[in-house]
Amino acid sequence: MEPIRLAxxxxxxxxxxxxxxEDSIRCHSSEDHPFAYVVVADGMGGYSGGATxxxxxADTLQAQLNELLNTTFLSCSPQQQQLMLRAALVxxxxxxxxKILDKKQTHPQFSHMGTTLVSAVIWQxxxxxxxxxxxxxxxxxxxxxxxxxxxxSVVQEMIDSGQLTxxxxxxxxxxxxxxxxxxxxxxxxxxxxxxxxxxxxxxxLCSDGLTEYLRDHDIERVMAxxxxxxxxxxxxxxxxxxxxxxxxxxxxxIEFCNRTDAVVEFSGDPITLKPKQxxxxxxxxxxx
Numbered sequence: 001m002e003p004i005r006l007a008x009x010x011x012x013x014x015x016x017x018x019x020x021x022e023d024s025i026r027c028h029s030s031e032d033h034p035f036a037y038v039v040v041a042d043g044m045g046g047y048s049g050g051a052t053x054x055x056x057x058a059d060t061l062q063a064q065l066n067e068l069l070n071t072t073f074l075s076c077s078p079q080q081q082q083l084m085l086r087a088a089l090v091x092x093x094x095x096x097x098x099k100i101l102d103k104k105q106t107h108p109q110f111s112h113m114g115t116t117l118v119s120a121v122i123w124q125x126x127x128x129x130x131x132x133x134x135x136x137x138x139x140x141x142x143x144x145x146x147x148x149x150x151x152x153s154v155v156q157e158m159i160d161s162g163q164l165t166x167x168x169x170x171x172x173x174x175x176x177x178x179x180x181x182x183x184x185x186x187x188x189x190x191x192x193x194x195x196x197x198x199x200x201x202x203x204x205l206c207s208d209g210l211t212e213y214l215r216d217h218d219i220e221r222v223m224a225x226x227x228x229x230x231x232x233x234x235x236x237x238x239x240x241x242x243x244x245x246x247x248x249x250x251x252x253x254i255e256f257c258n259r260t261d262a263v264v265e266f267s268g269d270p271i272t273l274k275p276k277q278x279x280x281x282x283x284x285x286x287x288x
Contacts, residue, residue: 003258006036006122009230010252013237015209016245022050023207023250024058024115030069037065037121038252042135042207044181045113053100053115053183060096061119064088082126086192089119089130093182093190100183114181117190118149118205122256127203128194133178134208135250138219141201145220148193148203152180170215176208202229203254206236209247213240229255 010027014020022043029036041057043050068088073081096117104110116133129137134151150156154177155169169175182188202223214222214236222239226232236251 004034004124005255005257006030006034007230007255008036008038008253009233010038010040010205010250011233011237012207012248012250013241013245015248016241018246018248020048020051021248022054023209023248024051024054025250025252026058026062027252028062028066029254033069033074034124035069035122036254037061037119038203038205038254039065039117039119040135040205040207040250040252041115041117041182042133042209042248042250043113043115045110049110049113050115052103052110053113056099056103057096057115057117057182060099061089061092061117064092064095065121078124078126081123082128082194085121085123085126086128086194089121089128089192090190093117093130093132093188097182097188101186104183114183116178116207117182120148120203120205120254122197122203122254125197125256125258126194127197127256128192130190130192132180132182132188132190134176134211136206136208136211138204138206138216138223139201140204140220140223141199145216145223147216148195149191151178152191153178197256197258200257202232203256204232204236205252207248207250209245209249210236210240210251212247213243229253 006029008027008029010025012023012025024041026039039058039061041054043054116135118131118135118137120129129148131149134153137148139146154174155172158164222235233251237249240249
């Protein structure tokens with residue numbers, strides 16, 4: 001196996017309209033092991049409820065993922081490690097759901113809060129993605145852009161049943177109505193999928209404040225155009241703000257490179273995917 005190199009970057013922005021940022025993002029890339037993750041949560045509930053819920057979810061996943069690479073994990077076989085990684089995500093999501101429900105019990109002002117969640121974790125060449133709600137994950141590589149998640153939303157169900165086309169869904173009055181969220185019910189149903197990464201790729205995780213304005217072809221254009229690749233997060237946020245920025249906007253990227261030359265080709269143009277020496281996860285906040 002070629003040496004694997006990982007790098008991450010993430011940003012969240014309040015947007016142009018909202019008075020509070022209810023999104024939360026957490027990023028990590030290990031200096032000692034081929035391990036990285038991004039977590040994006042988009043809260044709802046108002047009066048600090050959304051920010052509280054998304055913060056609980058993001059902090060809980062961050063804490064449990066940071067504890068994953070212990071002696072036991074590192075001594076296991078690759079197959080066992082993959083099972084442990086998936087189990088860690090399932091457990092962390094369940095714990096986060098419980099924490100949000102408990103917070104609502106003790107703080108009635110948060111009774112309507114909840115949050116979406118999307119998380120991507122890479123260990124070696126193994127990728128696992130978990131999501132709840134309409135925050136999304138995408139993979140971009142030689143073959144273009146591939147959605148890795150399907151929204152848990154009313155319009156997605158209508159698309160699946162043939163009641164709406166994807167184009168009609170973009171202007172639907174219920175396009176922001178989600179069917180699953182953390183902190184809403186005792187039992188939480190996350191969708192978890194995994195893949196083996198065969199070649200260098202970029203992973204994007206984002207809240208719907210980005211996908212409200214940028215369609216898949218817009219996202220692909222940004223990821224194919226700007227280098228260093230980690231700086232795409234700035235372009236995503238700027239583009240969404242320039243097109244209205246009615247919601248909070250969050251974007252996180254993981255660079256996965258398993259080639260010594262760290263070069264791939266897209267549309268005939270060589271693109272360097274060599275990550276920065278140091279990760280940069282500073283949260284940028286718009287001055288209002």
